[in-house]
Amino acid sequence: MHLFNDKVRNIIMCRRNSAVFSLLSIFAVVFMPLSSGVSAEESVASQPKETLVFGVVPQQAASTLAKAWGPLLKEVSQNAKLELRFATAPDIPTFEDRLATGEYDVAYMNPHHYAQFHQSQGYQALVKEKDKKLKGIIVVAKDASFQDLEALAGETIAFPAPGAFAASMIPRANLKQRGIDFTPKYVGSHDSVYMAVSKGLFKVGGGVGRTFNNLPLETQSKLKILWTTPKYTPHAIAVHPRVSEAARKELTAELVALSQSEQGLSLLNSLGFNRFEIAADSDWNDVRALKLDQLSIQTDEDAPKQEEN
Incomplete structure (x- = not known):
């Protein structure tokens, strides 16, 4: 009788252990994906954003431009999967040299620069100011x-x-x-x-x-x-051809979206900008018709470099 009871007890214990093991296995199957999923999200969030160098035509001193453009670039960076890093040049000729070598991933450039460096470097316009024209x-x-x-x-x-x-x-x-x-x-x-x-x-x-x-x-x-x-088409924000199509679309969307929030409008107004709209390369055909490359440009002491507009 004792032997029988011991056998029964052993069978029950084995089945109980087996049941516990089965339950643990089920819990492992159910909860492992959740744990793995959280880790994946954390891993993606921890990955650094793609950094793009954003060149701004030197209409003013570099420190002044950095202070003016910094908040807008920060706002776009926060809302995008991109990090925009401000850059400029000490003067217009240096800015042109840097465009000519494709140093800037993205650049805010005057209309002549856009027509020139679209042709030579392949810069492609993303946006321009809406309802804005330049005239002298x-x-x-x-x-x-x-x-x-x-x-x-x-x-x-x-x-x-x-x-x-x-x-x-x-x-x-x-x-x-x-x-x-x-x-x-x-x-x-x-x-x-x-x-x-x-x-x-x-x-x-x-x-x-x-x-x-x-x-x-x-x-x-x-x-x-x-x-x-x-009146002529205003400045362009354009990207170098090495910038991916996905980055171009995201950057365009974020720049246009600036005018849809109070914060974004405030940042645009602080730079004296109207809202941005999507641009096409043909928008600058009026500037190309001026044939500015045929103008003689002095480079002696009578041709200071300070101002752009």
């Missing part, structure tokens, strides 16, 4: 006798710099297209142009409406706008 102005002294552009034939005209797109390149290209001969003189900045014309050092100068309107009344009252250029 020709200013003369308030009491000047000039009535039209043709009267400027043979004059020396002050410009900020050879590469200043709206204030220099657009007016010069339009004058050239009209067959009006003139001598360009580069004085370093918009304010220097206005000051020189107001003081009679030059009879004519090139600028843009924004900087003219921001002049002190004392200077502005001595000048008048003789002519305003046609």
Whole structure:
């Protein structure tokens, strides 16, 4: 009888152990995927984002640009699977050299730069400002006798710099297209142009409406706008062809989405931007028609490098 009871007890214990083992096996099968899944997510989250160098045309000092662009690039980086790293150059020629070697993955560049480096490097526009056009102005002294552009034939005209797109390149290209001969003189900045014309050092100068309107009344009252250029497609944000299609689509979507939030609109406004819209390469055909590559560019001491627009 004792032997029988011992056998029964052993059988029960074996079955109990077997049942426990089966339950443990089931728990292992059920919960292993969950544990594995969490680890995978944590692994993906811990992976570093792809870093893209974002070059900004040097319209101002590097420190000023970094402070202005930093918050916007940070906002886009936080919302995207990308990390945008700010970069610029000490002057326009250096910026152009870096575009020419494809140093920037992404770049905010003036319209002439886009047309030029789309062709030579394959940069492709992603976005541009919506409802924004660039135009230049020709200013003369308030009491000047000039009535039209043709009267400027043979004059020396002050410009900020050879590469200043709206204030220099657009007016010069339009004058050239009209067959009006003139001598360009580069004085370093918009304010220097206005000051020189107001003081009679030059009879004519090139600028843009924004900087003219921001002049002190004392200077502005001595000048008048003789002519305003046609309007042209504004700056582009473009990517180098090595940037993947997935990164391009994500970056485009995040830039356009900036205008859909209060924070994004505030960041755009702080840079003086309208909202962004998706751009096509053909948007810059108006700039190509100016044939800016045929303009003569001075490189001597009369051609300062400071300003871009």
